[in-house]
Structure formats: structure tokens, C-alpha cells
Amino acid sequence: MIESPGVAELAVSFYRFPPRGVCGSADIVVHASAYGIDDGYLARVDEELLVMCQVETAAGLAEIEAIAGVEGVDVVQMEPLDLSVSMGHLWMVGDGQSIDILEDRNARVFEDRRAPLRSVVERALLQAVEFIEVVESNLSVMARDIWDSFSLS
Numbered sequence: 001m002i003e004s005p006g007v008a009e010l011a012v013s014f015y016r017f018p019p020r021g022v023c024g025s026a027d028i029v030v031h032a033s034a035y036g037i038d039d040g041y042l043a044r045v046d047e048e049l050l051v052m053c054q055v056e057t058a059a060g061l062a063e064i065e066a067i068a069g070v071e072g073v074d075v076v077q078m079e080p081l082d083l084s085v086s087m088g089h090l091w092m093v094g095d096g097q098s099i100d101i102l103e104d105r106n107a108r109v110f111e112d113r114r115a116p117l118r119s120v121v122e123r124a125l126l127q128a129v130e131f132i133e134v135v136e137s138n139l140s141v142m143a144r145d146i147w148d149s150f151s152l153s
Contacts, residue, residue, distance in 0.1 A: 001082075002053040005061040005070050012051050012072035017042065050074050050124070057083035064105045076109065078102055 002008050013021040052075040055061055061083065068076045080102060084090070 001056045001062070002067055002076075003057055004054070004063050008053050008067045008070040008073050015049055015051055016072070017045065018044070033060040033128075043074065052077060055080060057086040058083065058101075059086075061101060061105050064142060065110055078105065081136045 002011060013023075015021060017023050049072075051072055051099055053067060053073055054077045055067065057065060060067065061078065061151045064076065064078070067073065083102065
């Protein structure tokens with residue numbers, strides 16, 4: 001949960017390697033399976049990084065433009081239910097006040113912004129498809145292993 005530009009800057013630093021951040025990289029050499037080892041990853045990580053910040057409170061929404069302006073923040077997600085709760089409207093997502101605030105902040109944040117480059121969207125889509133394929137493949141292996149364990153009994 002992000003409530004200020006300072007916290008957003010800190011969040012971005014957790015995903016960047018030194019000297020631009022504090023993220024460590026030992027995990028790619030200590031895992032026995034060698035999962036995640038990619039010779040070019042560290043060289044291109046800053047170009048491929050996507051940092052999403054979630055704003056859930058009225059205090060965060062008051063700073064939404066500054067949060068969205070933090071270098072390295074790519075997406076700011078505003079959560080209507082949590083916003084309503086932080087304003088004292090438990091389970092009242094559709095109350096006029098919180099909806100009006102969300103619409104106002106959306107308009108202010110995106111007023112001068114354009115859609116992301118097509119190449120960024122296409123790359124994200126390809127990564128999503130690859131992720132789904134990996135999950136599907138792993139689920140198939142797991143299902144086979146489970147089936148085999150029952151058939152051996």
C-alpha cells in the first residue's frame with residue numbers, strides 16, 4: 001500500500017539493483033535448480049521492469065499525482081473497496097463520495113498522458129502468454145504425478 005511519493009520511491013528501489021536500488025541478486029546463483037539464470041537479465045532488467053503501486057487510502061489518493069510521477073512507477077492501481085473503508089464507508093463501494101474521488105483522480109493523473117507504446121503492450125502480452133504456458137505445463141505434470149500416485153496404490 002502506497003500513501004506518499006517517498007514510499008513509492010522506496011518501493012521502486014526494492015526492485016532495482018545497485019546503484020539505483022537495493023535489490024539483491026544472489027538467488028540466481030544459490031538455487032540448485034539454476035532457476036532464473038539468464039546471462040542477459042541483469043543487463044536489461046531496468047528496461048523490462050514494471051512497478052505497480054496500489055493506493056488504498058484517502059491519504060494515498062491525496063498524493064496520487066505525485067505518486068504517479070515518481071521515476072520508476074509504471075502503474076498506480078486505486079482500490080475502490082479499500083478506499084471506501086478508509087473513508088468510513090464499510091462495504092459501500094458505490095457510495096457517491098468514493099466513486100467521485102476515484103473518477104477525479106483518474107482524470108487528473110491521466111490528463112496529459114498517452115497510451116503506452118504498442119511494443120510495451122505487445123511484450124507484456126507475450127510475457128503473459130509465456131506465463132500461462134508455463135503454469136499449464138506445470139499443472140499437467142502435477143496432475144500426471146497425482147494420477148500416477150493413485151494408480152500405483
